[in-house]
Amino acid sequence: MTMELDVFVGNTTIIDEEVYQLWLDGFSVADAVKMRLENGALGECEVSGEVLHSDTMDQYRTFQMCERLLHCPSKLANQLLFQIPAHHQAMLIERYYEFDHMFAREVLGKKLSKGTKKDLDDISSKTGIALKSCRRQFDNFKRVFKVVEELKGPLAENVQHHFLLSDLLAKDYAAVVFFANSRFETGKKKLQYLSFQDFAFCACQLISYWTVGAVDNMMDDMDVDLEKEFLHDLKDLKVLVNDKDMLDQHKSLVCSQLRGRIRVFTEMEANFKNLSRALINIASKLTNTKDVRDLFIDLVEKFIEPCRSDKWTAGDLTLFLTHYTSTASTLETYRYQVIWERYMGVVKSCILKMYHD
């Protein structure tokens, strides 16, 4: 004796947010029922597992049917199949596109290809996120990437426009897309301590200041790629370390500013040339795609690690970078102020974001 068929369809589609989350998290119906029973969040109405099972099944089916529409969120608003109130529509979309930062961290900078998809079970077992959920998140990345890849205009806005996401989520997606496009190296062991949020912040900085769209805000800009011209111009910064006079002058200016203001002054003084060289070298190499990819590992290896081994505090670092940037502009013979500030502004905030344990 079995229930052969059991459906419930409302004129207004009923959506239980709790069940939706369970579905998104990739739980099977049986597991979801168990969780719901355990949660006891069902309030005063005592219900049997049977009722819960039937309800969960219905909800899961609804979500499965909605999923097709969620792949193109703008369709959800003008499809006729489900009558879903606007606030629920927004919730459905937002939650569907929300992702685990743990997961995102894993695929960040990787090519969003079938190959990566095959590795999802590893990621799943590593992060403890259900494979189903991983697949959904990965597919979301891929889908968003595919749509906005070729679009002109601001990246986050494009994402928001096409996928009807909240500001925050759209920005995160912009980061994911940006990383995937430039294929930044994030997987190295030394980078493991960095969270998705760290990278997302850096991506945001890069998008805002280093891309074509950053300089002139015309609609035919591309936000996904770094501005070639700018990267090329960065080579000119080399003068700052190659010209001995300038290097010394720069050092003395910085030192005079920081004397007594940072704890690690002696270490800084001793290390100044190395640190400066590191930053300038990174800049000058960025014309190379390979080196662009290594931007973050370079920053960590060449700059952050030395500082860390000298036990700089974040405050020290802030002061140093601020004055390091500003004093260079005051150098008389230095002609690249605009490029310099565009470069250092981003590098400074990235380093500060990345400077933690």
Added chain:
Amino acid sequence: MPGKLKAKIVAGRHLPVMDRASDLTDAFVEVKFGNTTFKTDVYPKSLNPQWNSEWFKFEVDDEDLQDEPLQITVLDHDTYSANDAIGKVYIDIDPLLSSEAATVISGWFPIYDTIHGIRGEINVLVKVDLFNDLNRFRQSSCGVKFFCTTSIPRCYRAVMVHGFVEELVVNEDPEYQWIDRIRTPRASNEARQRLISLMSGELQRKIGLKVLEMGGNAVVGYLQCFDLEGESGLVVRAIGTACTLDKISNTYAPASAINPCNSSPSKDTKDSPQAVPSALGCRSTHSSPVHSASSRLSQGFSVSVPTLLFAGMKHRHRSSEGPRARQCRAGFGEEAPGVPLSSGPPTPLRAQTFSSFSPSKSYSRQSSSSDTELSLTPKTGMGSGGSAGKEAGPLKALLRQQTQSALEQREFPFFTLTSFPAGFLLHVGGVVSARSVKLLDRIHNPALGNTRSYKLLDWNSFTADEPETRDAWWEEIRQEIKSHAKALGCHAVVGYSESTSICEEVCILSASGTAAVLSSRFMQDGALDMDHRLSRQQAPVFTSGTEKGEGDMGSSASLGFEDLAPPGCGFCHIPYDELNMPFPAQLTYCHCCRRFKVPDVLFTTIDLPTEANVTGKGCLIQARLCRTKKKAQGEGNATAISNLLPFLEYELHTQLMNKLKLRSMNALFGLRIQISIGENMLLGLASATGVYLTPLPSPGGIQIAGKTPSDITYEQHISNMQKKINDTIAKNKELYEVNPPKLFTLDPEAFRCINTELVEEVIGSPIPEPRQRSRLFRSHSESSDEVSELDLSHGKKDAFVLEIDDTDAVEDIHSLLTDAPTPPGFYSCNTEIMPGIYNWTSALQMFTSVRVFRLSNVNLTNQGLNKVFNDLCENLLKSLYFKLRSMVPCCLCHLNFTVAVPEDELIQVAVTAVAMSFDKEQTLENGRQSCDKTLMKAITENEEQLQFPLELTAESSSNPLSSAKGLSEVSGALPSARAPSVDYSSFTDRCSSWIEQLRLKAHTIRRGSIKTMSSLEKASPLPEGRSRSLRSNRSYAGGSVAVVKMTPLSFIPGTKIIKYLGIINMFFIRETTSLREEGGVSGFLHSFIAEVFAMVRAHVAALGGNAVVSYSMKECVFMENPNKNQAQCLINVSGDAVIFVRESELEATPPQPQSASTQTSSSGEGT
């Protein structure tokens, strides 16, 4: 050439990818109407094509406009192979044909494919230019409005209610044609969809013609069903109530209330003289031989009904029941329990002892045959009693004659309406129902062979033969219903509906309704508009408020009618003769007015009248029953079924009665008994809304009596059970707030004492002697005890006794106690509204839930089956409560259960209902109750002046001649403005003029009292209106797709319907050959139902509407073959497309007088 249909294809969107290579589609559209087809250009390589076509014009007859749908096919152009169909849209043009409905159809329609479901959308514009055609011989009935709503639609006034209209058309089912073997499933499904669309168009047109003939302009309570008879064809049938409706305009003058009564009769006589008698909803004056014949039939019938009711059921394979379970007991309570089915013979004998007046021989066609005869008479073609053989000849002839006469249809004073304008419904007798088991004729019936092959060639040319057979079947049943009503002293049947259940070649036809006495006012008086009673307080005070309003406006004509009793209790007063009761019943004086007799329980199929005095809240009461049946073929099967039917009905009634008692209630509304047949079982499901009607006596408790008093453990068992039952009753009383108000009962305290005493007594001595108990459900007393039993029980408040010596009773009690109470915050009913809840918010959720249960254990006993079925329904309800928990406090209204046995071991239950939440604050209600009481007091006072012998008014003529006489009186009286009260005489031949005067006088007095009442009441509705409007502001509106609300009710709380756009009647087939891929049967059906909703919403939106009211899912036939990975489902839905505005919005737009009045009270328009 009276019409030009114009269609324009604008664009498409979300089309499916048809070309895998490019991931795009080269779409074009074919627009077809009748035999004309137009095509758009191909819009290459796009999933969102913009055709922006020219206007395609079709010049067609309006007849075709009514019958045919506009057929839009979207195709993918393919250069090398055949074009692939993407899907279709059928658009019913009918709403455009009525000047008052929609003017243009414009919007996005889902493109539907029977195999793939919805595949994208298409934007279409459709218009119709109608040329006026006054051809008297026309076959079309453009302009007749159809409403599914079973009350007078909200923005209309009923000028006249003409009466019953019915029609049916028959055709070959394309699924069973030879061609089906060679064509694709898609082609077959589409042929079927198209055919049904055509047939329902034709049906509607034909009904429209009848309405025009009667002088009406609308059909209210239009109920269309189709019977899939398999090989023997496809029947589409419809019933409805013809009315003349007047749109209520803002410039509505009171004069128009009087106007129609003068104008319409004259119009009728001019147009079609026959319309006048039919308009009365009773027997016509025409003394054609046909009529005398039919009246003779029904006459013979009616006299013996009291006993026939149940005896007849067995022997004629046609069951019918009186209003109450009591009657069952009287009828054949004796042999019901243990006696095997074969012991039929005693019944007629017993029946005859009761039927003092008519020996069973007098009605030739029903009683003569027995089951054995049936099985011996071969080839009767009908399972309906062996009488078929004998009666077939004369009956057929008779019927043919009858069909010739257009009048024949109107012989039935039936009304498909379930709620009525105030003052329309005078008395309610009880439920009348009739069932008939028929054997569908086989396709290889040589007599029909020729016509069939002819029909294969042309579906549209129907031979007269087939519909006639079906017509005859229904005719029989209707006659029977009519005679039952007569036996109850009623001249009309309200809340009338018909249904069928088909299994293989056996078909049960059922009809049921509520016998009633109606005010004759409706025939000519104009003031029958329905108020917004449902959307707001339907307290009696409010309705009287309306009357008061009318009175104030000086439309005295509208007040000319008089119901002889106060509105709150009048309808409960027995219409039949007290001394000559059609069945034994316990009568008491009405607890409201104390003037008239009322029965102890009242069962009806209608909605709770707005003015009814109800104590507490109501609740859904269901009786569920499952009976095994041996597999059989043909007539054997029919016999077996008809043998089982009476038992099934008896049991259902017993259950209903017990459950009613358990909830301390005394009346059932909206009773719907569905009996479904399967190969090896019969399912019975009776649903109704139980209420405590204040005028009726308080029900006694339930007592359990053991048969074998010796065993001590047994006694304990019994007393335990008794205790449980008593506890449940007490709990239920609290839950439903059922406390008989002291004001209305003479001795409420004493009354209660009696009750408790009784209960205590039982607890104390668990085995009362059954003989002393007046009523034994399963008593083994002799039939001769009947009289003394009656005497004993008369006037006493007594408990029901359940003897539990047999397993059946144990089962009964079990099922009584296993009904889980509704969770807190929930109420449920199957009527339009829930008594006791008035402050609805606008939160609304219509839903459909379907479950199919497989009985894997083949050898189930009746009890086992019962339990399974009971659990299935209970669990379904539980699930619903759980799913809708976010809406608490809320009420599930119009819970409509449909059961079916789609296959051997499958039970299918489908539910459609609406959940409506309400504000918890009951302060308003308290105010109402106090008002109620004062009103009642006032009414009671008035009633004193109203008293006159009951039998004068209530005694209905069983003689058609007398009613004919009454009728002629009426037609004579028509011109007089005071006619309404005079009209009543048509139904009471002994009514004399002094009564009229008395009534008139009484009415004026009552009116005075009402005035004070409504002024009292005025305070309360305002704050409620406000709170509701606040809510509605909060509710979501907007989005790029217009929100379309759907509800099975005729209203949407907190809103006002400003326009009816036309009827929605859609039929869809969905089939899949990849069941697993679509998520199994559940996934398949889930998406199909969602698609159906989507298509209904799209059509409504395209008509410019924002809601569907009176929505119902008429049919949901699901078939699966999991082994082949296939499934098929047919769904038929209907409803009325409307435009509503929120009352809060109405408030904002000031100068509408009516809306303003609706705001403040339910009196609304019409004043």
